[in-house]
Amino acid sequence: MPIWNxxxxxxxxxxxLRGQGADPGAxxxxxxxxxxxxxxxxxxxxxxxxxxxxxxxxDVEAIRHERLVLDGSFILSGxxxxxxLGPAERxxxxxxxxxxxxxxxxxxxxxxxxxxxxxxxxxxxAAVEALANAACKYFEHQAGEHGLQSSIPISPGMVGWxxxxxxxxxxxxxxxxxxxxxLTQYSLMLPRKxxxxxxxxxxxxxxAGRTCDYCAMRETCRYQDHYDPARI
Numbered sequence: 197m198p199i200w201n202x203x204x205x206x207x208x209x210x211x212x213l214r215g216q217g218a219d220p221g222a223x224x225x226x227x228x229x230x231x232x233x234x235x236x237x238x239x240x241x242x243x244x245x246x247x248x249x250x251x252x253x254x255d256v257e258a259i260r261h262e263r264l265v266l267d268g269s270f271i272l273s274g275x276x277x278x279x280x281l282g283p284a285e286r287x288x289x290x291x292x293x294x295x296x297x298x299x300x301x302x303x304x305x306x307x308x309x310x311x312x313x314x315x316x317x318x319x320x321x322a323a324v325e326a327l328a329n330a331a332c333k334y335f336e337h338q339a340g341e342h343g344l345q346s347s348i349p350i351s352p353g354m355v356g357w358x359x360x361x362x363x364x365x366x367x368x369x370x371x372x373x374x375x376x377x378x379l380t381q382y383s384l385m386l387p388r389k390x391x392x393x394x395x396x397x398x399x400x401x402x403x404a405g406r407t408c409d410y411c412a413m414r415e416t417c418r419y420q421d422h423y424d425p426a427r428i
Contacts, residue, residue, distance in 0.1 A: 198252070199248055199250055199251075199374065201249070202327065202330045202334075205323055205327055207323060208238075212237060212241075212315065212318040212319050212321075213230070213231070213318065214318075214322070215317070215320070215325070216314050216315065216317065236315070237318065238319055240316070241301075241316050241319030242319070245295065245298060246295025246297055246298075247327050248292075248375040249327060250291045250370055251288055251289060251291070252289050253286060253287070254266040254267050254268070254270070254287055254369070255286055256284050256285060256286060262274060262275055262278040264277050266369070272394065275357070276355065276356030277356075277362075280350055280396060281394065283398050284396030284397060285398040286398070287394055287395065288335050288394070289366055289369055289392070290328070290335070292324055292331060292392075292393075293327075293376075293377050293385075294327060294387070295389075296386075296387040298323075299317075299388060299389055301316060302317045320388075324390065324391050328349070336395070344398055346395055346396070346401060347395055347401050349395050351391065351393045352365075352383075359383045360382075363379060363385070363392065364379065366392045367379045377390050
């Protein structure tokens, strides 16, 4: 299975703060000490990142009753899948991870310094998001060179594609052991700072909307305005 490699991941301290569930503007105004901690975590955390992206491109053979049939008779199923990937001629399944080194360090640090441990965890969240965004841009560019449009990226856990259904389907198609990512019996990925998504490509793809529109937290999330409408 191919592994796509990117250069240095592009994200900043504000992304680390958002990765902790915090509002960067409010933190800078009210608790600048937390910004300093996030900066320190970012400096240490970057050295511990092990970014890898596993992917597989496949032809779409048919769409039947909210089930997308891929070459080799693999299946992706769900309302969200049929809605966004039904018109696709091809899809690419993607698994991004930043590895377990940073996660292990954050867990160890948290035993004595929970604030710094959470900041390191925020680095991991920001990093895997940056990696996923970079992968999306790469594959969208490749599709564009062939005159194809791209869907928004969709992931298990979004409205219309339950994690317990989508994650095992993706793992059955990819070979996650290549990059040391495992799926638990509860459909959780380990290392935790990992992310799966699917992009569809075709001449008549549904390109409008945002991934945020299909997030289960869309009614309460404070950060929707931060994200590019075409990104995760």
